[in-house]
Amino acid sequence: MADTPKVPTPPPFKAFPGKASVAPPPMQAKTAPTPDLNVDMPVIALTAKDFASDQDVRWCPGCGDYSILAQVQRTLPELGVLPHQMVFVAGIGCSSRFPYYMNTYGFHTIHGRGAAIASGVKAANPDLSVWLATGDGDGLSIGGNHTLHILRRNFDVNIMLFNNRIYGLTKGQYSPTSEVGKKTKSTPYGSIDYPINPSLFALGSEASFVARTIDRDPKHLQEVIKRAAHHKGTAFMEIYQNCNIFNDGAFLNLTEKDVKDDNIVFLKQGEPLIFGKDKNKAIMLDGFTPKVVNVADVSADKLLIHNEQDPILANILGRMSEMEGFPCPLGVIYAHERPTYEEQMTEQITTAKSKGLGDLKKLLNSGNTWSIN
Ligand SMILES: Cc1ncc(C[n+]2csc(CCOP(=O)(O)OP(=O)(O)O)c2C)c(N)n1
Ligand code: SF4
Ligand SMILES: [Mg+2]
Numbered sequence: 576m577a578d579t580p581k582v583p584t585p586p587p588f589k590a591f592p593g594k595a596s597v598a599p600p601p602m603q604a605k606t607a608p609t610p611d612l613n614v615d616m617p618v619i620a621l622t623a624k625d626f627a628s629d630q631d632v633r634w635c636p637g638c639g640d641y642s643i644l645a646q647v648q649r650t651l652p653e654l655g656v657l658p659h660q661m662v663f664v665a666g667i668g669c670s671s672r673f674p675y676y677m678n679t680y681g682f683h684t685i686h687g688r689g690a691a692i693a694s695g696v697k698a699a700n701p702d703l704s705v706w707l708a709t710g711d712g713d714g715l716s717i718g719g720n721h722t723l724h725i726l727r728r729n730f731d732v733n734i735m736l737f738n739n740r741i742y743g744l745t746k747g748q749y750s751p752t753s754e755v756g757k758k759t760k761s762t763p764y765g766s767i768d769y770p771i772n773p774s775l776f777a778l779g780s781e782a783s784f785v786a787r788t789i790d791r792d793p794k795h796l797q798e799v800i801k802r803a804a805h806h807k808g809t810a811f812m813e814i815y816q817n818c819n820i821f822n823d824g825a826f827l828n829l830t831e832k833d834v835k836d837d838n839i840v841f842l843k844q845g846e847p848l849i850f851g852k853d854k855n856k857a858i859m860l861d862g863f864t865p866k867v868v869n870v871a872d873v874s875a876d877k878l879l880i881h882n883e884q885d886p887i888l889a890n891i892l893g894r895m896s897e898m899e900g901f902p903c904p905l906g907v908i909y910a911h912e913r914p915t916y917e918e919q920m921t922e923q924i925t926t927a928k929s930k931g932l933g934d935l936k937k938l939l940n941s942g943n944t945w946s947i948n
Pocket of ligand 1: 670741
């Protein structure tokens with residue numbers, strides 16, 4: 576196969592006139608600076624156990640949430656962030672029980688409002704490493720509005736959206752990601768709601784990082800968690816998760832040994848999208864339309880090369896998961912840094928403070944004021 580073509584640099588963001596696009600950051604944990612007390616102290620090697628709380632885990636046996644929890648706890652020691660520098664926030668749902676099981680600070684908040692609370696935590700103390708656990712119901716039904724706003728604001732928060740395509744905690748009602756025709760307790764004749772694609776929702780909400788992964792692939796899950804942790808800005812992870820009680824087998828096409836290789840394409844920056852049991856299939860673009868081709872029939876320079884900084888390609892890849900005859904892209908779909916909300920907010924506060932103390936009475940009586948007789 577010919578040399579892999581160079582990945583083009585995307586244009587700068589129009590929302591930040593004059594600022595050039597930002598190259599992917601060096602792998603460096605985005606976290607709190609080491610507190611003064613720890614300066615010059617030897618680094619303590621933490622393990623997964625240091626991030627696990629003493630609470631009994633109350634998920635159903637066999638639930639995919641166990642794997643997600645285990646991979647988070649296994650990955651965190653590598654980030655160089657101490658448990659007391661982290662906050663896990665959640666709304667309500669099975670997935671939202673996550674903070675109980677973490678030996679970090681945590682908030683189990685109200686349904687759909689985790690994104691707003693996580694934004695507040697980050698605004699109040701930008702040095703904390705803030706994580707949000709949410710579900711397809713919590714984050715995209717009642718909390719859809721809050722999810723949208725945290726994404727466009729770009730707080731440096733890591734969001735894990737557990738997508739099991741069902742309301743698990745409330746015993747099996749349909750969710751915004753349930754497929755058309757799905758029969759549940761609240762859709763006895765089959766759902767007539769068209770489902771949301773969470774990764775596309777995140778892209779449409781101007782997320783600066785969007786990745787997709789799955790509970791049954793621990794290694795991939797860990798890689799995605801690590802990438803999200805290193806991204807400066809809101810990192811949105813859609814995690815396919817099996818609810819074996821109310822929606823068992825929702826992702827069988829991506830987990831069954833005999834079919835998964837034909838149904839998944841793993842995204843790797845700068846590499847062609849090749850998939851299939853024998854690595855004999857690939858994706859190429861015909862204009863903006865993706866096509867599945869046989870590797871043997873096409874020259875290597877015609878194959879689609881992954882560029883996680885390309886927003887147009889991100890939309891094609893986000894959509895591909897539901898296109899008939901195409902594999903589901905797993906990995907980092909989009910990663911392109913831009914200034915975070917808390918950075919800009921701090922800058923504005925500093926500028927305002929530099930002007931000295933204000934006069935509230937003068938302010939209230941300034942501008943267009945009038946008296947009512
Ligand atoms: C204001 C409010 N409305 C409704 C509920 C009931 N409720 C609790 S969890 C939930 C849905 C959870 O689904 P999801 O976010 O997908 O989480 P999962 O349990 O599937 O992980 C609902 C509707 C609630 N707790 N509060
Ligand atoms: S109801 Fe489903 S999502 Fe909730 S704990 Fe049980 S298996 Fe997991
Ligand atoms: Mg759910």
